Amino acid sequence: MSDLIAIQVDDLTVAYNYKPVLWDIDLQVPEGVLMAIVGPNGAGKSTLIKAILGIIKPIAGSITIYGEPYEKQRKLVAYVPQKGTVDWDFPTTAIDVVMMGTYGRLGWIKRPGTKEKKAALEALEKVGMLAFKNRQISQLSGGQQQRVFLARALVQDASIYFMDEPFQGVDATTEIAIINILKELRRAGKTLVVVHHDLQTVPEYFDWVTFLNVKKIATGPVKDIFNDDNLTKTYGINYKVAINK
């Protein structure tokens, strides 16, 4: 972690049909942290990521990535959406999905070439999916699909990674494989923002955490703020979890 601020969110409010799902969020994410966003269902965790990425237009507030608006910094950012948001019956192969990660860098009209293909193969290798490169994506297991999504983010070669529930519906082996890659990225100085559901694993996986429930409850180092007090404030019940030191 450095002193640089990778993501700065000020007074962010997002509403669906005039119903606020995020209220006045202020958030600073320092460069080089592996951060979990935790909160109950409907807390606006995915919405926060989508708002930062410009997928959803906020009704108020400002967001900057390294001091500039997202539109100028696209190439610094990679995104792994929730696995369930895409149609896995789409007629395409694993490598083709990974190649989509290069489309942002390519810009409009230009087509991916051998360089992009090579990058995609490397990313597939890194997530242990090289053997499945030509497999139709519906023929992959849930964990394999998530690995393909991760490879697609790796190929974006970004500085900041946003991941929406990357551990959803994957088995223990894949979960460990994914978290190892995330930790490796952090060691390489990348910033990672991960929507996460399993509170038990927060201290083990992450070094930074944001508690969110429509409003921001707390944000900071896991070792300082991941405690019963914040959990109770976020989840509204007396939430006891074992915190591994």
Add this chain to the structure above:
Amino acid sequence: MTTPQIEIQLIASIVAIACAIPGVFLVLRKMALISDAISHSILPGIVLGFFLTHDLNSPILILLAALTGVITVVLVEAIQKTGLVKEDTAIGLVFPALFSIGVILIAKNANDVHLDVDAVLLGELAFAPFDRLMMSGMDLGPKSLWVMGVILVIIIILLFLFFKELKVSTFDAGLSSALGISPVVMHYGLMSVSSVTVVGAFDAVGAILVVAMMIAPAATAYLLTSDLKKMIGLSVFFGIFSAISGYWVAHWLDASISGSISTMLGVVFLAVYLFAPNKGLISVLYRQKQQRTEVSLITFLLHLNNHSEEEERHINHLQEHINWQKVRSKTVLDLALKNNMITIDRSIVSLTDKGKEFTELALEYIITNKDEKIEPMKDDFFLFRG
């Protein structure tokens, strides 16, 4: 073949290709119904355009009518956004409203011209060769051939330029947006192209059958391939095939050409639905039967693996002991023998080394559910292909 016959088949083929390409993306975006809505709600646009231009093939009419198509999409989305009704309801509300405006406009104002509701709904390819493009006294061919030809060229150019954008925005709108490839722009681009295609094609094949030409080839191709480029290629092929075979069916039956083309589209879909290698009905039934046999095979091998006593491995005992689930024990024994997994010596069944290895792998897969373990077995056994 006479010249008009060739011209009709040419027009039908070009319409089929022009419809099949956007159709692929509509099907993949689960927006097949939108094409139905567009094809109906362009009617007021066509009528108004006709009042202005008095020419069904005028580019102004086409653009005006296409605009009505895009307005349909905007209206559907606006109603949907209220959160009060779902998309299918919104579509059901919008297009009859617009279509009926068109019907009233025709009834009140256009009784004396070549524009009636029948022609709008069904089209008439047979008349297409009569309306010719003349330029300084030279006959350049049927007008609708030129109109659809130009539309097709535009579609092909757009497809080549924006193939990657269409693919990513169709597959993953969230990523597409984050990458800076606006899914909204792609969505309205596709809607505009679809609208222009529908308007251009309606004169030839009518508002109802144009939907078949957009959706059926893509739906058929979807059953056959897991590659987007091949899906587009196959859609185009099925479109052309149905157009030409439909024309000859109409010729022999002395029936409506557009009706026959649509019938052929349906026949082709049915044939592929039955006989497609992977997703086809017969293939699925065969695979299910095969999987049943293979489940029995594994149950059987596990039993052999668990018992060293000879009486447990006697053929007669196995026949009574194992619950064979609609599968004949002989089928399972033959399958195991064929794969050298068992040997039978004086009616006592024993596992071979290969059989032991297979059983252990399968067991490990069943316990750990790890796909990597059974990767090599997928080629031989349906059971592991998911």
